[in-house]
Amino acid sequence: MKVGVIGSGSMGSGIAQVASTADCQVVLYDTSAAAIERSKAKLSKIMKRLLEKERISAEKATQIQNNINYVNSLKDFATCDLIIEAIVENAEIKRKVFVELESYVSDECIIASNTSSLSITSLAAALVKPERCIGIHFFNPAPLMKLVEIIPAIQTADDVSVKAKSTIDSWGKLTVIAKDTPGFIVNKVARPFYSEALRIYEEGIADFATIDWAMSELAGFKMGPFTLMDFIGNDVNYVVTETVFKSFYFDPRYKPAFTQKRLSEAGYHGRKTGRGYYEYQEGAINPEPTKNEILGQEIVDRIITMLINEAADTLHFNIASKEDIDIAMTKGVNYPKGLLSWADELGIQTCVDGMDALYAEYHEDRYRCSPLLRKMAKSEETFFNIKTTHD
Numbered sequence: 001m002k003v004g005v006i007g008s009g010s011m012g013s014g015i016a017q018v019a020s021t022a023d024c025q026v027v028l029y030d031t032s033a034a035a036i037e038r039s040k041a042k043l044s045k046i047m048k049r050l051l052e053k054e055r056i057s058a059e060k061a062t063q064i065q066n067n068i069n070y071v072n073s074l075k076d077f078a079t080c081d082l083i084i085e086a087i088v089e090n091a092e093i094k095r096k097v098f099v100e101l102e103s104y105v106s107d108e109c110i111i112a113s114n115t116s117s118l119s120i121t122s123l124a125a126a127l128v129k130p131e132r133c134i135g136i137h138f139f140n141p142a143p144l145m146k147l148v149e150i151i152p153a154i155q156t157a158d159d160v161s162v163k164a165k166s167t168i169d170s171w172g173k174l175t176v177i178a179k180d181t182p183g184f185i186v187n188k189v190a191r192p193f194y195s196e197a198l199r200i201y202e203e204g205i206a207d208f209a210t211i212d213w214a215m216s217e218l219a220g221f222k223m224g225p226f227t228l229m230d231f232i233g234n235d236v237n238y239v240v241t242e243t244v245f246k247s248f249y250f251d252p253r254y255k256p257a258f259t260q261k262r263l264s265e266a267g268y269h270g271r272k273t274g275r276g277y278y279e280y281q282e283g284a285i286n287p288e289p290t291k292n293e294i295l296g297q298e299i300v301d302r303i304i305t306m307l308i309n310e311a312a313d314t315l316h317f318n319i320a321s322k323e324d325i326d327i328a329m330t331k332g333v334n335y336p337k338g339l340l341s342w343a344d345e346l347g348i349q350t351c352v353d354g355m356d357a358l359y360a361e362y363h364e365d366r367y368r369c370s371p372l373l374r375k376m377a378k379s380e381e382t383f384f385n386i387k388t389t390h391d
Helices: 010-021 033-052 058-066 091-102 120-124 158-170 191-202 208-218 225-232 234-247 258-266 293-316 322-332 339-346 348-362 371-379
Strands: 002-006 025-029 068-071 082-085 110-113 133-138 147-152 174-177
Touching: 002 010, 010 025, 010 033, 010 058, 010 068, 010 133, 033 058, 033 068, 058 068, 082 091, 091 110, 091 120, 110 158, 120 133, 133 158, 147 158, 147 322, 158 174, 174 322, 191 208, 191 225, 191 234, 191 258, 191 293, 208 225, 208 293, 225 234, 234 258, 293 322, 293 339, 293 348, 293 371, 322 339, 339 348, 348 371
Parallel strands: 002 025, 002 082, 025 068, 082 110, 110 133, 147 174
Antiparallel strands: 133 147
């Protein structure tokens, strides 16, 4: 198979590496010669490191590099079977690229977007053959992250969906199918991990370090929300939150926080700028958490309840299957447990009570309980076990 990748940034280069490692011939396009050189140098460095760790042979390393052809014209995609776009998160720019691209490729070529939050249906509408378009969303870094979301547009042909999924599966990835809704699975379900942590901070309940301590030490997440936002970049994370908020017709559940907006406006994007919620300059001293386990558990309960509620609503609206939702959150963002399995473990009624308590306190639609959770609690059902019965 011949695979095209548009954009040689971190994500595009990672996707190209994945396809090349799977023995595909890859065409990697960028308008910037400097970006292409950086991509080549980065891949060479990665191959050298894998060789040193004896993860691959010298022959395989050479093959991976030789499988990638770097180009600066979309015309070079003419013989590709699958093309994945991984450029700036701007729908208008993506559509313009798709229109030009379609004039060069065969009628059978699948055109995919790696967008994390834009409408695949909207992008597909720019094409003469919209049925060839699909979302194929990798997670960064693409070579290391197992999960890939497959998002058919309304127009996507069934055979295109099947071929896209089987292709990515053959590359050694774990695919999940998501309906074309804002944020798909991961970026929709994960919003409360950040937004509720920000809300807790803005209310003065706990500081960044304490919230991060609670979520990592008590709840088992690899990173607390503020450490993770600094890792992702506040500019990137805020834009996704704002996009999901607008796309869901300003549903208050997805409302962005002014704290993150101001940090983004200040250019405090996190690790990459040396400052975010924490400081990363040499010699910087960050505050220690308040290790109060009662407070910590209250923080954990609130954020986990909100996450479970979001996951339940995602199932309620048939955005994805319950299995795919849990796989997406454990493999896409390394959650310690699938959220729906976690709900079973805590008890569905406990989750309903937690949401109702938040709503009773705030009277905000942000804290409305998912109808699915309420229905399941009444009928004593669980997500993954048989219905509970009483003698």
